[in-house]
Amino acid sequence: MLNNDSKLQKILIVGGGTAGWMAANLLACKWEDTEICLVESKEIGIIGVGEGSTPHLKFFFDAIDVADSQWMPHCNATYKNGITFDKWSAIPGFESYFHPFAAQTDDVFTVPLFFKNVQARMQGYNVDAHPDKYFLESYLSEHNLGPLPDESFPFGVAYGYHFDSALLGQFLAEHAQKKGVSRIYANVTDVIVRNDGNLSGVRLDDGSLIEADFFIDCSGFDALLMQKTLKVGFKSYKESLFNDAAVVMPTAISDVLPAETKSTALTNGWAWKIPLRNRFGNGYVYSSDYIDSNQAETELREHLGLLESDTDARHLKMKVGRVEKHWYKNCLAVGLSQGFIEPLEATAIALSFNTIAQFMQYFQQGQFTNKYESEFNRDINGRFDGIRDYVVCHYKANQRTDSDYWRDNAANPNISDTLNKILTLWQKSPDFAGDMVKYNLIGAYQPKSWACMLAGYGVFPKVNTNSSIDYSAHQQELEMLRDFIRRCGLNFKRHGELLTP
Ligand SMILES: Cc1cc2nc3c(=O)[nH]c(=O)nc-3n(C[C@H](O)[C@H](O)[C@H](O)COP(=O)(O)OP(=O)(O)OC[C@H]3O[C@@H](n4cnc5c(N)ncnc54)[C@H](O)[C@@H]3O)c2cc1C
Numbered sequence: 001m002l003n004n005d006s007k008l009q010k011i012l013i014v015g016g017g018t019a020g021w022m023a024a025n026l027l028a029c030k031w032e033d034t035e036i037c038l039v040e041s042k043e044i045g046i047i048g049v050g051e052g053s054t055p056h057l058k059f060f061f062d063a064i065d066v067a068d069s070q071w072m073p074h075c076n077a078t079y080k081n082g083i084t085f086d087k088w089s090a091i092p093g094f095e096s097y098f099h100p101f102a103a104q105t106d107d108v109f110t111v112p113l114f115f116k117n118v119q120a121r122m123q124g125y126n127v128d129a130h131p132d133k134y135f136l137e138s139y140l141s142e143h144n145l146g147p148l149p150d151e152s153f154p155f156g157v158a159y160g161y162h163f164d165s166a167l168l169g170q171f172l173a174e175h176a177q178k179k180g181v182s183r184i185y186a187n188v189t190d191v192i193v194r195n196d197g198n199l200s201g202v203r204l205d206d207g208s209l210i211e212a213d214f215f216i217d218c219s220g221f222d223a224l225l226m227q228k229t230l231k232v233g234f235k236s237y238k239e240s241l242f243n244d245a246a247v248v249m250p251t252a253i254s255d256v257l258p259a260e261t262k263s264t265a266l267t268n269g270w271a272w273k274i275p276l277r278n279r280f281g282n283g284y285v286y287s288s289d290y291i292d293s294n295q296a297e298t299e300l301r302e303h304l305g306l307l308e309s310d311t312d313a314r315h316l317k318m319k320v321g322r323v324e325k326h327w328y329k330n331c332l333a334v335g336l337s338q339g340f341i342e343p344l345e346a347t348a349i350a351l352s353f354n355t356i357a358q359f360m361q362y363f364q365q366g367q368f369t370n371k372y373e374s375e376f377n378r379d380i381n382g383r384f385d386g387i388r389d390y391v392v393c394h395y396k397a398n399q400r401t402d403s404d405y406w407r408d409n410a411a412n413p414n415i416s417d418t419l420n421k422i423l424t425l426w427q428k429s430p431d432f433a434g435d436m437v438k439y440n441l442i443g444a445y446q447p448k449s450w451a452c453m454l455a456g457y458g459v460f461p462k463v464n465t466n467s468s469i470d471y472s473a474h475q476q477e478l479e480m481l482r483d484f485i486r487r488c489g490l491n492f493k494r495h496g497e498l499l500t501p
Pocket of ligand 1: 014015016017018019020039040041042044045046047048049050051052053165186187188189218219220221222224246283316317318334335336337343346347348349350
């Protein structure tokens with residue numbers, strides 16, 4: 001909490017999308033003595049997509065002390081065990097794999113055997129190293145079970161959510177206002193900069209001026225304060241992430257409610273399928289260098305069985321990359337104004353949460369000065385680039401050869417040194433996980449996540465059929481693990497049942 005003699009009397013947030021209202025809630029909960037004001041434009045509106053999260057959304061709600069039961073029903077929200085990647089690989093046996101979140105407490109039983117068998121498979125032994133066989137979350141997902149166990153079950157499972165982003169925004173706006181945040185509907189027409197380069201206020205379309213000590217730019221892809229006014233540079237990820245557009249449309253929800261996001265590779269990108277309580281959200285994320293918006297819409301309709309339907313489609317453009325500085329002078333950029341990594345791993349909310357939470361920590365530690373601005377920017381840039389590397393790896397490791405898009409992605413030389421090193425370790429190291437730690441390669445994702453992806457796509461050498469090594473013990477251990485997982489699964493309810501109030 002701020003001291004009474006702090007100079008930080010007022011913070012102005014520009015933008016009322018998910019990012020703006022997340023920032024408003026966190027600030028209002030933690031810095032109760034500071035006046036928080038948010039201005040948003042009804043005319044411009046919000047982007048209104050973004051329906052999947054990582055476990056960070058839970059961390060956010062925990063931080064503002066809101067339980068699942070308080071917000072989920074308002075936002076048609078469901079639970080997410082992870083993501084199934086379908087048709088990203090054409091290798092027989094690896095056409096689909098499920099990706100769990102990291103940090104489950106039961107990992108201590110499952111991860112060691114997974115790595116043992118992955119390493120054996122990397123040496124050419126005919127051991128089953130498909131990740132779907134090793135994790136409780138895959139089992140839960142396969143059987144449409146939710147991630148909340150019975151009370152007596154000793155392990156926790158990490159989970160994310162699916163939600164209606166417009167309803168989430170509304171919920172957060174109401175909650176923040178109850179905590180004292182003031183909300184103004186207006187267009188910001190001008191941003192006033194002081195002689196020292198700091199911001200002093202914004203001019204609204206009714207001519208009024210709002211002044212503040214600190215500003216949070218949540219103006220979405222417009223990036224009104226950080227990029228347009230303060231001229232902070234933007235580092236594009238386009239050379240390694242080709243996708244720059246999406247087309248979105250809903251379908252009816254199924255009787256049995258899945259507890260996972262499904263990502264299906266199409267000819268020039270991938271389609272998401274996200275279960276909400278009342279509908280599926282669907283979208284095709286593609287590169288406009290390879291396919292135009294009409295072709296993309298037709299392909300999505302075909303994929304969803306909606307060719308004859310008049311369901312409206314929404315088309316969106318995406319600017320993929322990040323700002324060079326997320327905190328500069330007396331301004332912080334959060335959400336799409338600070339950057340965006342295409343939605344394959346649904347990380348935007350996680351990045352917004354990390355940005356606000358870490359900023360508050362550094363700002364407070366530095367007595368509300370810019371003392372830790374460089375450290376903060378280095379951390380957040382590292383996080384962005386780390387997630388970028390992981391998402392790029394999906395495209396590098398894809399095992400499809402049916403279009404220029406997939407072939408160009410696999411052959412793309414524009415990958416970071418870090419990703420290069422990780423891929424080399426995968427091919428050469430007898431201890432992939434240990435060497436990732438040894439060579440300081442752990443960033444946004446743990447070795448388990450990298451191994452799940454690479455094993456899930458079947459990035460293995462050919463099985464050595466001449467090997468005389470007896471690997472039956474590996475298989476037996478796997479059978480015992482499968483039995484353990486099946487018994488764990490008895491402690492979980494069907495997802496639909498879990499959500500019934
Ligand atoms: C195709 C796609 C899929 C996505 N999927 C996911 C996902 O699965 N998971 C995930 O976490 N994220 C996802 N995202 C990202 C997610 O949509 C955003 O991170 C999230 O909605 C936050 O957006 P925002 O608040 O930064 O911007 P916006 O929602 O665009 O809000 C911007 C705000 O600024 C206001 N504004 C702008 N200019 C002015 C002005 N001059 N005056 C006043 N107000 C102004 C607007 O009115 C609005 O209130 C996806 C994005 C895209 C494009």
